[in-house]
Amino acid sequence: MTAAAQIETTFREEHGRILAALISQLGDFTLAEDALQEALVNALERRESDGVPRNPAAWLMTVAMHRAIDRLRRAATLERKAALLDSLATQDELKMDDSIPDDRLKLMFTCCHPSLALEAQVALTLHTLGGLSTQEVARAFLVPVPTMAQRLARARAKMRNAGIPYRVPPAEMLPQRLDALLAVIYLIFNEGYCASSGDTLTRHELCGEAIRLCRLLVALLPQSAEARGLLALMLLHDSRREARLNATGELILLDEQDRARWDQARIHEGIAVLKAAFALHDPGPYQVQAAISALHAEAPTAEATDWRQIVILYDTLATMTPSVVVEVNRAVAMAMAWGAETGLQMLLRLDSCADGFYPYHAARADLLRRTNQSEAAADAYERALALCSNHAERAYLQQRLREMLNLAS
CATH class of the missing domain: 1.10.1740 (Rna Polymerase Sigma Factor; Chain: A)
Known part of the structure; x- marks a missing residue:
């Protein structure tokens, strides 16, 4: 080097x-x-x-x-x-509080200051400590890059002008910052699991760092069911990492993956962590998402997946944390449980609020393809391509687009 x-x-x-x-x-x-x-x-x-x-x-x-x-x-x-x-x-070195046994986790707690709005805490910490660019943070929040740049600037200005101290909060104050920190860790993992741009589908170092931080967080706050839920969710997702691409680097969707390549040790650990979270009797959205991922992990084949139970879990998640992301996933689950036309009709209701969300157009294109609407599917694949920057995902979308154009011609 x-x-x-x-x-x-x-x-x-x-x-x-x-x-x-x-x-x-x-x-x-x-x-x-x-x-x-x-x-x-x-x-x-x-x-x-x-x-x-x-x-x-x-x-x-x-x-x-x-x-x-x-x-x-x-x-x-x-x-x-x-x-x-x-x-x-007069300082020879920068000294930090030693109450949290990891520098990066310590500094994340420092930046997740409750004087800022939750979204600002998460965005600022992602950019400052999570290793994510302004573009990557903007993608995580589904907003344009200039909008996110302005939000980050305002958050920095508020921290500076209000004299908000940069120091680790006492142990009894840590739970007040937990929601922001969990969101930061999950978004770091998401960027690692499906990189927003570049030639590789995943960024293994981000996935590994997010899991490492969450393990530390669970040890620090063992009574947090949601910290355990997040750890379970990431472990279960990460178990599928090696099966998401074929030997030539082409994307393989969940229902077509070779489940023998899934990491069984990761799956067993994830399910055990999730059971420990449930035992704390404090339900939350990360636990619900982990339960969905566990149903995928436990199904011996794609056809054996309990999609109806997954729909019920997405119904619960939509009540806890309503968002366009949840609604798109719920529509896809409904398509698998009740048929592509049912899922498509639910998905189309989101058109006005999901136009800038790449997975919405990818899901819409797939359901249009499955309902034999080749021309409309081609248009949807083109829109998804316009919003997608990851090489592996773009290659998959382009292949599907060619198929739809051939059928439509």
């Missing part, structure tokens, strides 16, 4: 952790981000003459802190920054 590649890899993998540590000391998102970006530029410029530092992450943090101090010294408001400068200049 070249020096430049090693530095860039370190930056990508450690960006969230370093940035959050800088923010916790500086109390200013913009200053921290600018300083870290300058540190990366400096590292890349010096790589040929100086090589790669023995500990690139620590080096980037140190250089970024020095850049931040330089910026503060140049600022017109230097007098108001004097106390901060005095403390920063």
Whole structure:
């Protein structure tokens, strides 16, 4: 690996952790981000003459802190920054609270501050610590990229202007931030399980990190049924990872996957974790989603799947957390349980609120195909393609589109 590649890899993998540590000391998102970006530029410029530092992450943090101090010294408001400068200049290392035994989880709790709206907490933490770009966060929230960029800017400004502290809350306050943190972990997993763009269907490092964080969270808050539910859900989804592509990298949908390739150890663990969550008698949406995934995992064949029970679970989920995502999945489940025409009619009712949601058009195209409406299916596949950026998914959609165009001609 070249020096430049090693530095860039370190930056990508450690960006969230370093940035959050800088923010916790500086109390200013913009200053921290600018300083870290300058540190990366400096590292890349010096790589040929100086090589790669023995500990690139620590080096980037140190250089970024020095850049931040330089910026503060140049600022017109230097007098108001004097106390901060005095403390920063004497620090040899950034010290963090040790009450949570993992740096990234600790910093996520720090960023999920209840003074922000829940959506802002999740978006800000995903972008700052989750390793997701503004585009990827926008996709997770089903909004345009400029809209998400504005929301992130407003959230940063509120944290700065309101003087919201960047510190780990005491143990008794952690449950107040749990909903946001669970959403962050799940969205990191989702981006890993089905990457919003790029040549690979999955980003294994994001899936693994989300599961790792959730395991830590379950250990930290063992009475949280929803933390266990989320862990079960991710384990059950992750069990199918190796069966989602064939040998040539083509996408294989759930009902066509070779179930012998599913990870049985993951399935058994996921079901055991889900049973432990149910035993806490505190139902929630992650547990319901995990129960749906468990029904898929336990079915020996696609035909043996209990789709009627899955529809009932989606009915429950729609009551708990109504969203276009749930409604699209519920319509697909109804198509499997009661026939494609039934599911299609339910899906078409969502047209006005789901036009920008790629899975809606993919599902609509599939149900139109299954009801022998080739021309309409082709139009739907074209719309899905316009919204899809992942190479593997696009290849699948293009193949289906060609089939529909051939039938329609």
